Amino acid sequence: MCGLAGMLLPAAQTPAEVLQAQALAMGQALHHRGPDDGGTWVDAAAGIALAHRRLSILDLSPLGHQPMASADGRYVMAYNGEVYNFATLRAELEPLGHAFRGHSDTEVLLAAILQWGVEDTLQRANGMFAIALWDRQEQCLWLARDRVGKKPLYYGWAGDALVFGSELKALWQHPDFDNDIDRDALTLLLRLDYIPAPHSIHQRCYKLMPGRVLRLDAAAVAAGASAHRPEQAQRPYWDARARMQAALAAPFQGRIEEAEEQLDGLLRDAVALRMVADVPVGVFLSGGTDSSLVAA
Structure with a gap:
């Protein structure tokens, strides 16, 4: 911490x-x-x-x-x-x-x-x-x-x-x-x-x-x-509203299967980045959709 x-x-x-x-x-x-x-x-x-x-x-x-x-x-x-x-x-x-x-x-x-x-x-x-x-x-x-x-x-x-x-x-x-x-x-x-x-x-x-x-x-x-x-x-130095508006202005145009594939890749990349440590890493699992995806 x-x-x-x-x-x-x-x-x-x-x-x-x-x-x-x-x-x-x-x-x-x-x-x-x-x-x-x-x-x-x-x-x-x-x-x-x-x-x-x-x-x-x-x-x-x-x-x-x-x-x-x-x-x-x-x-x-x-x-x-x-x-x-x-x-x-x-x-x-x-x-x-x-x-x-x-x-x-x-x-x-x-x-x-x-x-x-x-x-x-x-x-x-x-x-x-x-x-x-x-x-x-x-x-x-x-x-x-x-x-x-x-x-x-x-x-x-x-x-x-x-x-x-x-x-x-x-x-x-x-x-x-x-x-x-x-x-x-x-x-x-x-x-x-x-x-x-x-x-x-x-x-x-x-x-x-x-x-x-x-x-x-x-x-x-x-x-x-x-x-x-x-x-x-x-x-x-960063504006959440501007990033949201930019995303809404360029929505994803692919098929649902492509969206699933991209989401899976993003999740794997994000979790991998957070696993970098010189000590053991654990996860708090509340049982909701988001933490279950992270744990999986």
Whole structure:
């Protein structure tokens, strides 16, 4: 499962040891998501701290440890999820001069971002993920979430600091986090039995929308802390409605037998991608049509 957390300050005002302790506490709150390994990374001069808890699935060695830096040191990433087509991306990157020490999808993601940039890489990535990426060159933080939002990612303000994490309990660890309830979100919960993104149960705290990215630097953090409406800065890199409309505009024209054959091929390909692991793989079978097809 894995989990990530961290914070970005509007100015370099906190000693490294304090940032380290805060990041460690935020990461420890997510221990249940990643009992196999944990790590933190701090740059006090930039006011950034990242924490990660790891459930080891790919590359069980220390070469899969996170937060992980790119080969040139420009990017540092804490990442929760799995990019199913990482082997294909790696095969594209190696002829372009990228060398790999291990065989984790995390390392491939970082190399892809070096080669193609953040949003182009997200367009190429087939998977489920939540990403926190620090760009040391541009001094900015990228937060990203997979296309349909399978992996959670919250962000909000603790005083004037931006805090983010896979679960709210990570954000709660910051001493300045405001636990006030958002009454509008509570109304949504009572009406719908859940709180839709970008809202969360707390004021000044939001869910990153599926298929979107958020780019923040120190100035944006300071502005967001005062404006209290940072969810407007989320930018889509993938549009489900546009993909649906494109599919409806070009419907399948073949016979039912051809449709069955194509569906069988797609299912086999999708399941095979998800079977790639360095640990045993299982399936939760509820007995419905979809899970029965996957299990079969």
